Amino acid sequence: MKICLVVDDSRVIRKVARRILEDLGFEVAEAADGVEALAWCRTITPHVILLDWNMPNMNGLEFITQLRAEPAGDQPRVIFCSVENDLERIRQAMAAGADEYIMKPFDGDIVASKLTMAGAL
Amino acid sequence: MTPRDLELAAKLCAERAGLSVDPDKHYLLENRLAPVARREGFSSIEELMAAVRNREEERMVWAVVEAMWPAETSFFRDPATFELIASDVLPKLARRAGKAPLRIWSANCGAGQEVYSLAMLLAEQTSFGAGVELFASDLCERRLEKAQSGLYSQFEVQRGLSAHRLVRHFESAEEGFVLSPRVRQTVRWRRVNLIEDIARLGQFELIVCRHLSAHLAQAARERLFANLTSARAPGGCLVLGGGETAPGLVCAAERPGFHVRPGGERAAA
Numbered sequence: 001m002k003i004c005l006v007v008d009d010s011r012v013i014r015k016v017a018r019r020i021l022e023d024l025g026f027e028v029a030e031a032a033d034g035v036e037a038l039a040w041c042r043t044i045t046p047h048v049i050l051l052d053w054n055m056p057n058m059n060g061l062e063f064i065t066q067l068r069a070e071p072a073g074d075q076p077r078v079i080f081c082s083v084e085n086d087l088e089r090i091r092q093a094m095a096a097g098a099d100e101y102i103m104k105p106f107d108g109d110i111v112a113s114k115l116t117m118a119g120a121l
Numbered sequence: 122m123t124p125r126d127l128e129l130a131a132k133l134c135a136e137r138a139g140l141s142v143d144p145d146k147h148y149l150l151e152n153r154l155a156p157v158a159r160r161e162g163f164s165s166i167e168e169l170m171a172a173v174r175n176r177e178e179e180r181m182v183w184a185v186v187e188a189m190w191p192a193e194t195s196f197f198r199d200p201a202t203f204e205l206i207a208s209d210v211l212p213k214l215a216r217r218a219g220k221a222p223l224r225i226w227s228a229n230c231g232a233g234q235e236v237y238s239l240a241m242l243l244a245e246q247t248s249f250g251a252g253v254e255l256f257a258s259d260l261c262e263r264r265l266e267k268a269q270s271g272l273y274s275q276f277e278v279q280r281g282l283s284a285h286r287l288v289r290h291f292e293s294a295e296e297g298f299v300l301s302p303r304v305r306q307t308v309r310w311r312r313v314n315l316i317e318d319i320a321r322l323g324q325f326e327l328i329v330c331r332h333l334s335a336h337l338a339q340a341a342r343e344r345l346f347a348n349l350t351s352a353r354a355p356g357g358c359l360v361l362g363g364g365e366t367a368p369g370l371v372c373a374a375e376r377p378g379f380h381v382r383p384g385g386e387r388a389a390a
Contacts, residue, residue: 079165085275086293087287087288087292090163090284091288092286093284094285094288098284100283101284101287102239102279102283103275103279109152109280110279112278113279113280113281114279114284116200117283117284
């Protein structure tokens with residue numbers, strides 16, 4: 001079963017995302033910030049990461065920058081999932097190595113569509 | 122809505138546009154007609170339908186018919202269709218068109234997502250450019266106006282459009298995202314009723330008209346396919362939705378929806 005790591009400081013968002021992802025056949029793991037997510041990725045590489053932007057300790061952009069700089073190996077697909085909807089921010093996320101970008105609020109159709117576009121479904 | 126109003130709305134849809142509307146689906150009619158009533162300054166759908174019945178104003182009649190016209194659309198709907206158009210159909214058609222411009226028609230373009238998906242594909246292929254005429258039509262004036270604005274909500278741009286294409290082809294707008302003028306200006310627009318005589322439009326190497334025929338009554342469906350088949354240039358391709366079939370054309374193997382003339386001419390799909 002494919003693993004999706006949901007990285008978001010909101011427990012509610014993690015719960016909503018978990019429900020959608022489990023319906024799509026993913027095993028779901030959760031992290032509340034970038035530090036926790038990075039530690040997780042160094043143990044088991046998830047297939048895909050759903051990544052919030054604004055989080056305490058380490059934000060999404062800092063996380064993906066560090067993730068993509070990790071020594072060569074399996075790299076997960078990363079889909080940003082954020083309230084940030086400015087095109088410049090989206091460009092910044094893509095330039096940092098994101099595969100797709102979801103603007104909150106989202107629903108199951110949008111998540112499935114973006115996972116497909118990112119090659120993760 | 123009263124049974125009399127439901128029947129009148131269904132009758133007008135059938136007469137004017139060949140649209141098959143089941144008067145028993147009152148929830149659908151009410152959902153679509155309530156915004157029309159509000160927009161036109163009526164306090165209820167009943168008032169709107171009374172005005173349609175008594176005044177016989179063409180504008181009001183068409184407001185009802187257009188509101189019932191199928192509206193479901195998204196960017197790159199059925200992505201495999203667009204992948205085939207980009208990788209296979211367009212290169213073949215471009216080789217055959219030679220110096221003449223390649224004419225492409227999105228026949229039921231709705232709010233523009235389908236024709237703009239084609240426009241983005243063309244913008245991403247350097248081998249095309251000035252040699253393509255991209256034409257879009259719809260029955261509904263309001264949807265054509267929205268389409269021409271190129272303005273889409275956050276929800277709309279997340280349906281089928283990749284983030285890469287969003288940042289490449291769109292600009293931020295006050296209430297959403299607007300397609301760049303460079304892409305938007307490649308499309309020419311016209312209101313067309315697909316069951317009327319459309320010979321004036323000429324012929325096209327590629328026609329896309331998906332997921333419409335199932336909404337039409339039998340006679341209108343036959344007229345639609347006769348029109349689309351006549352508008353298809355020799356060797357051209359008609360793209361329908363998967364499962365739709367046009368009499369006289371065959372669906373190309375392994376390419377659901379891609380219809381060409383059987384034998385006799387070099388096919389694009």
